[in-house]
Amino acid sequence: MSTNHYDLIVIGSGPAGRRGAIQAAKLNKRVLVVERGKRVGGVSVHTGTIPSKTLRETVLNLTGWRERGFYGRAYRAKQHIGAEDLRRRLDITLDHEVDVLEHQFARNGVETVEGVARFTASHGVEVLGSGGVADYTADRFLIAVGTRPYRPAHIGFDGANIVDSDEILDLERIPRQLVVVGASVIGVEYASIFSALDVKVTVIEPNDGLLPFIDREVADEFVHDLRERGVILRFGSKVVSATVEGPQNCRVVLADDRELRADMVLFSAGREGATDSLDLAACGLEADERGRLAVDKATFQTAQPHIYAAGDIIGFPSLASTSMEQGRIAACHAFEAPSHAPPEFFPYGIYSVPEISTIGMSEEVARERGIPYECGVARFRETSRGHIMGIGSGFMKMLFALETRRLLGVHIVGEGATELIHIGQAVLNLEGTLDYFVENTFNYPTLAEAYKVAALDAWNRMPKTQPSRLAAVMALDKARKAVSG
Known part of the structure; x- marks a missing residue:
């Protein structure tokens, strides 16, 4: 048997990939995890769940937000808060998360390789890394590549003034005025976090309200809280263009010809599956128009029985918590190990303020x-x-x-x-x-x-x-x- 042959190859080391890999390893299977980033952890650790929640906690601590009920809205635990203050805690947290994950892989005998994976056959992939191209084969695969921010052509992203939800974590300054395009979960979280920093925030959403999947009374209470803090919510508004007209000078044009000005724009209207580099046709699979894969919701098998998919790549609910369970259940099914069915009810958490x-x-x-x-x-x-x-x-x-x-x-x-x-x-x-x-x-x-x-x-x-x-x-x-x- 080739040294490059595995029982399971996992593409992606986010919540679904890591849990699936470790579960398979505990079943005494030879497992390889392919991660395109320089460090394991995927979107969850580096640009999604962990960093956004760390940013939230940092803001609440530095601003003294939780104490304002007693000491007034002007109270601040730290008077002058800069982007470097936000990054400091973020870097420490991410280093810890990566260290824990690397230790879990090592302890369970999971092998890892850095590079971009591409299917070459039903049971084969090639990985393009810094050292060149290497070929691998496996009996089974778990695709857990996650998603990336949707970036439409009419939004003039420049990485500094107009940013997506990944880029905002690398901000070098705290804006005075922030326009958030899209009242998605991510948009709502960042809008409320920056509002807690006393940034003037405007949220633009084409629908009539935010978060349509939650109880309306809860949504109404949240909207009331945001407006009490001065957040401007423009529902039923569609953005036709967003451009940078100079340093810290952004122009946002709406469908009704109204214009907004801000020194930073965050576009957070959706995400798409990161499947374009996988060459899915080579293994007999096809993604939908948003790069997502269809699976059996009980087993997480794709149209190819030996290939599984889990996590954000299969769509709703796109939570780190549910992705972990999906990865574990997929690995158990792949190797005929006993496993429970996904629960009917699971908690949905939105880490807004x-x-x-x-x-x-x-x-x-x-x-x-x-x-x-x-x-x-x-x-x-x-x-x-x-x-x-x-x-x-x-x-x-x-x-x-x-x-x-x-x-x-x-x-x-x-x-x-x-x-x-x-x-x-x-x-x-x-x-x-x-x-x-x-x-x-x-x-x-x-x-x-x-x-x-x-x-x-x-x-x-x-x-x-x-x-x-x-x-x-x-x-x-x-x-x-x-x-x-």
Whole structure:
């Protein structure tokens, strides 16, 4: 057997690629990971998930954002914040992430090679690296090349004044005025992060609102919060051109002939699969118009049974968390190892300021499906912990089925949303009911106590013709005391 033959070749070392590679290695398979970047980690580590969340945390710490509820909007932990302040923490974090990943590969015997992979046959690839071209073969493949920012021709990208969501991480200055084109998850995150830096931000979105997949009440609360901070939101507006007219001088023209001026423009209206260099035709595959691959959603097999694809390259939900599970499940299926099916419900986290996280059905979905339900809401400012933290906005919303009292969905906007959501995730996937939240004790004072407050709010609205288990227990206890007394 050739030394260049492997059981599995993984193209891309992002969340899906790394998890798939390590899972296969744990099944005692010989694995090679091909990474086109100089360091492993993929988009997630170098330009996506980790750096954007690190930037967010750095901004919140340096600006003292979390303390402004007590000390006023003018409060800043560091008076003069420059781009170098933002980069310092980012570099430390990325170095750590790469070091951890390299150690995981080494510990599990996963081999890596730097270069651009291209299929030469159904079971063969060539890798163009700094040392030339090398040929490799494998029994199975996992394509996990991820995506890159969509860059249309009418946007005059120059890498300094008009940038995409990758380039903004290399900024050498903090803009005074920022125009964000596209209210995507990425656009919303960066718009709110720069707003926390007291940058004047304008968001342009051709649709009538932002984030159409989340509960509308949560989206409305987030929009209200942004406008309270001075962020300008122009919905129903389409950009026809964006040009650089001089240093820190950008001109954005809208379809209705209105113009905007700013010293920086961030274009974040979509991403496309990084598949153009793979020569997919050589292995019998074809990507769609946005460079994505179609797969069986249970096994992540492509049209070629020995080739799998996972992560952002297969489309929604395009989350690091779900990509990791996709990669692992694909590797297990490839080598006939037992594995669970992808869960029906998973948490969606948006690392904006404030955070948004959601799982399960929204009100809109429940109505579309004709499911009778009731809602309960807890506002963070009304909890003791929220008051201690100086939180002035944000809430938790829970949906329960009227007939079964089962939890249908949890939707949170506010501080710690992406952490809090996991309590709801556990109860939802275990088919728990409203009674769990009403009957159990939560640490006090915590934001998690909002689960109990929201559940009681829903309980108070629900018909009492069929008493809850809590009510039945209380009635039985009362009867026992009456008999014994």
